[in-house]
Amino acid sequence: MHLKPFAVSALRSATSGGRRYHLWMGSLTLIMLVGAYAYSRQLRYGLGVTGMSDHVSWGLYISNFTFLVGMAAAAMMLVLPAYILHDVDFSRAVLMAEAVAVAALVMALAFVVVDIGNPLGGWHLIPGIGYLNWPRSLLAWDVLVLNGYLALNLAIPFYILYGRFRGRPPEKRKYLVWMYLAVMWAVSIHLVTAFLLAGLPARPFWNTALLGPRFLASAFTAGPAFVILLLALIKRETKYEIADGAFSKLALITTVAAQINLVMLGSELFYKFYSPTHHGINARYLFVGLGEHHALVPWIWTAIGLNVLATITLMIHPLRENPRWLMAACAVLFVGIWIEKGLGLVIPGFIPSPLGEIVEYAPSAVELGVTAGVWALGMFVLTILVRVALPIELGEVRSPYLDEERVTPIVRPRSRRPAPRPVRPVRTR
Amino acid sequence: MNPDRTLEPRGDADERTMLQKRVDRRRALSILIGGMAVGMQAVTACSPLSPVSDEERETRLLAWREYIKGNYRFMSEEERAETIARLERLAKLKRGVDVTIQSTGAQPGVMFGYAFNISKCQGFRNCVQACINENNLDRRAGTQYIRIFEMEDGVVDLDEADATFQHEVPAEGHFYMGTQCFQCADPPCVKVCPVGATWQEPDGITVIDYDWCIGCRYCMAACPYWARRFNWSAPEVPAEELNPNQHYLGNRARKVGVVEKCTFCIHRTRQGRLPACAEACPTGARVFGNLLDPNSEIRWVLANKRVFRLKEELKTEPRFWYFTD
Numbered sequence: 001m002h003l004k005p006f007a008v009s010a011l012r013s014a015t016s017g018g019r020r021y022h023l024w025m026g027s028l029t030l031i032m033l034v035g036a037y038a039y040s041r042q043l044r045y046g047l048g049v050t051g052m053s054d055h056v057s058w059g060l061y062i063s064n065f066t067f068l069v070g071m072a073a074a075a076m077m078l079v080l081p082a083y084i085l086h087d088v089d090f091s092r093a094v095l096m097a098e099a100v101a102v103a104a105l106v107m108a109l110a111f112v113v114v115d116i117g118n119p120l121g122g123w124h125l126i127p128g129i130g131y132l133n134w135p136r137s138l139l140a141w142d143v144l145v146l147n148g149y150l151a152l153n154l155a156i157p158f159y160i161l162y163g164r165f166r167g168r169p170p171e172k173r174k175y176l177v178w179m180y181l182a183v184m185w186a187v188s189i190h191l192v193t194a195f196l197l198a199g200l201p202a203r204p205f206w207n208t209a210l211l212g213p214r215f216l217a218s219a220f221t222a223g224p225a226f227v228i229l230l231l232a233l234i235k236r237e238t239k240y241e242i243a244d245g246a247f248s249k250l251a252l253i254t255t256v257a258a259q260i261n262l263v264m265l266g267s268e269l270f271y272k273f274y275s276p277t278h279h280g281i282n283a284r285y286l287f288v289g290l291g292e293h294h295a296l297v298p299w300i301w302t303a304i305g306l307n308v309l310a311t312i313t314l315m316i317h318p319l320r321e322n323p324r325w326l327m328a329a330c331a332v333l334f335v336g337i338w339i340e341k342g343l344g345l346v347i348p349g350f351i352p353s354p355l356g357e358i359v360e361y362a363p364s365a366v367e368l369g370v371t372a373g374v375w376a377l378g379m380f381v382l383t384i385l386v387r388v389a390l391p392i393e394l395g396e397v398r399s400p401y402l403d404e405e406r407v408t409p410i411v412r413p414r415s416r417r418p419a420p421r422p423v424r425p426v427r428t429r
Numbered sequence: 430m431n432p433d434r435t436l437e438p439r440g441d442a443d444e445r446t447m448l449q450k451r452v453d454r455r456r457a458l459s460i461l462i463g464g465m466a467v468g469m470q471a472v473t474a475c476s477p478l479s480p481v482s483d484e485e486r487e488t489r490l491l492a493w494r495e496y497i498k499g500n501y502r503f504m505s506e507e508e509r510a511e512t513i514a515r516l517e518r519l520a521k522l523k524r525g526v527d528v529t530i531q532s533t534g535a536q537p538g539v540m541f542g543y544a545f546n547i548s549k550c551q552g553f554r555n556c557v558q559a560c561i562n563e564n565n566l567d568r569r570a571g572t573q574y575i576r577i578f579e580m581e582d583g584v585v586d587l588d589e590a591d592a593t594f595q596h597e598v599p600a601e602g603h604f605y606m607g608t609q610c611f612q613c614a615d616p617p618c619v620k621v622c623p624v625g626a627t628w629q630e631p632d633g634i635t636v637i638d639y640d641w642c643i644g645c646r647y648c649m650a651a652c653p654y655w656a657r658r659f660n661w662s663a664p665e666v667p668a669e670e671l672n673p674n675q676h677y678l679g680n681r682a683r684k685v686g687v688v689e690k691c692t693f694c695i696h697r698t699r700q701g702r703l704p705a706c707a708e709a710c711p712t713g714a715r716v717f718g719n720l721l722d723p724n725s726e727i728r729w730v731l732a733n734k735r736v737f738r739l740k741e742e743l744k745t746e747p748r749f750w751y752f753t754d
Contacts, residue, residue, distance in 0.1 A: 045662055046660065046661055046662040046663060046685040046686055047644075047659070047661050047662075047686065048570075048661035048662035052661070053661070054572075054649070054655075054657075054658050054659055054661075055655075057646045057649040057650060057659060058646060058650065112645075115645070115646075116643055116644050116645055116686075117642075117643070117644020117645075117646070117659065117660070117685070117686025117687060117688075118642060118643050118644040118684065118686040118687055119643075119644075120496070121624075121640075121641070121642070121643040121644075122643060124500070124624040124626070124641055124643055125623060125624055125643070130624060131500055131503075131624055131625045132623065132624070133622055133623050133624060133625045136620050136621075137620065137621050137622055137623045137647070138621065139621060139622075139623035139645060139647050140623045143623065196647075197650075199621075200617065200621075200650055200651050201617070201653060201743050202617060202650070202651055202652055202653035202654075202743070203650060278588065281588065349650070350650075352588065353655050354652070354653050354654060354655045355576065355578070355587050355592070355608060355654065355655045356586075356587035356588035356589070356590060357592060357655075
């Protein structure tokens with residue numbers, strides 16, 4: 001009975017805001033429209049309007065996909081300490097992290113959809129009316145785990161928020177088991193996506209046991225880095241309090257993961273370059289170029305430079321404790337991992353081809369447009385989710401059907417906030 | 430070389446029965462949706478606002494039926510005949526061409542194999558052209574299934590080879606090596622397909638149901654021999670150059686956004702003819718035949734020549750061997 005007011009108040013929270021908010025959402029909408037136009041060209045003329053070819057058959061779309069799966073998985077790094085280890089500093093950040101997971105998954109799935117040549121045949125994947133080649137195909141696994149993870153990350157925050165909305169604090173025994181599942185699931189989505197590439201002996205660049213662990217390390221770098229930036233923004237712009245402890249712990253996670261990521265990169269480089277066999281030829285293309293072919297060389301060295309710089313910054317304690325340096329390092333790290341885990345991971349797998357031919361790749365304008373559109377979609381979804389969750393979390397929005405007597409005060413451990421205010425009908429800030 | 434593994438047909442009868450149930454469910458659904466579509470057609474037909482010619486209406490209906498059909502691999506004989514009739518009619522309606530599409534199945538006691546004589550090949554690429562004509566390959570994109578690599582004497586290394594040579598052949602101090610789909614006995618491309626749109630037939634040919642493929646291109650990433658091609662745009666074949674003798678799993682018209690590959694000319698070889706490439710070769714470098722027939726030429730080559738295969742270490746067991754005189 002509270003569902004309708006919940007939806008109404010969610011819609012109101014998402015659509016009302018100041019001028020800057022509307023400007024932000026308006027710009028995102030504009031970029032999404034550009035993306036939609038670019039995608040319409042692709043639907044009309046086929047994937048030939050992209051920079052991809054028979055030689056480089058995956059490009060910018062799948063690069064973004066692999067990166068975003070990592071982002072989605074990394075959100076669970078906050079859930080783990082907050083709900084299972086009862087770390088209260090984190091508890092208020094968790095819903096935001098789950099919003100990041102949902103937005104990242106929406107983008108990841110959208111990138112797969114735009115990459116597919118025959119999207120109208122998508123129903124062929126649905127077991128029952130179609131045929132899902134599970135368990136043989138790793139892509140079938142990926143379809144299952146990504147959608148499962150999306151469902152978990154939608155269901156858990158909905159249960160918590162809806163409970164608060166109708167004045168019933170969420171019961172831990174009901175959702176904790178799902179939390180445990182989601183944490184394990186987070187590791188699985190990223191490992192499955194790594195196995196999708198690592199399981200191909202045809203592509204020696206990916207066919208390494210280190211790929212899965214490297215995926216996890218880079219995900220646990222870029223994901224928390226992004227969450228830190230988001231939380232800082234929320235803290236600055238809203239009344240939502242986030243304990244400083246949460247920032248320092250998140251920064252620690254990011255630092256450790258960034259270090260492990262660099263160690264693994266070094267290990268990979270040693271393996272590929274100390275004894276340069278045929279299997280290292282793709283890595284040679286990526287890092288030093290082959291003859292006159294070296295399109296990716298500036299990209300990967302930029303990425304490594306950014307990652308090293310940010311990691312060193314984070315390792316110096318006074319700098320990490322300083323919010324400005326922390327934010328800068330996180331932003332730099334995010335961009336660095338995006339290049340390394342995206343373009344720097346997917347494209348060199350195809351160059352040279354398994355028959356030794358070298359055809360280079362550069363994304364087309366259509367591809368860039370679609371990519372920008374999907375990112376705008378993700379940011380749009382993220383903004384709405386945060387916007388809906390915050391007033392409920394702050395206790396500003398409650399179901400109008402609630403009697404004052406029936407309201408159970410929401411207990412928040414170590415909360416510095418005063419007791420909940422008297423309940424009012426749906427109201428937005 | 431592991432003859433047992435290469436020669437044995439790989440049946441999937443169990444899988445087929447297991448999947449029959451799902452297929453029935455899907456069929457029921459498609460009949461339901463199809464019925465609704467016919468109803469919609471009837472409504473639009475009566476509407477004076479949309480003057481649609483009979484041919485256009487027929488095309489739309491057939492296209493819709495084609496859209497909701499299932500995977501060829503799990504179709505009954507009856508369903509196969511129906512879809513072929515629709516495809517032939519659509520070719521007539523849309524392009525004005527008369528094509529014949531076969532559904533000839535694998536013949537018992539047949540396992541196809543190929544051998545390539547490196548000593549004989551001179552790099553003329555008649556095979557490449559014959560393949561383009563025979564298999565209705567996209568003329569605009571210049572799709573080719575066969576690649577002929579020119580290599581310097583003394584070096585067998587694809588990294589150093591050139592497949593785009595444009596000069597008089599045979600070039601001094603060079604030799605030639607052709608690649609195409611090797612019809613592996615343990616094909617990595619088949620394993621990875623998320624929708625089961627590609628599979629190995631009992632005679633060893635790996636085929637694709639072009640209408641079931643969703644175009645994810647995972648198979649292209651998985652193939653160690655770069656044998657698969659994608660339709661980046663709608664393929665174009667001039668009507669006068671079209672080969673009307675087609676097979677559902679072979680050289681019939683492909684759509685934009687799906688993957689295709691060499692099928693050892695399934696429409697010819699299942700009727701006892703040679704693939705177009707083997708027939709076109711002026712040097713006799715190409716030997717094709719039935720691996721299960723002890724008197725075949727391919728068996729003679731395997732027994733009497735020193736043969737090798739590309740990337741044996743990947744254990745995909747190609748049914749394509751190289752040999753020298």
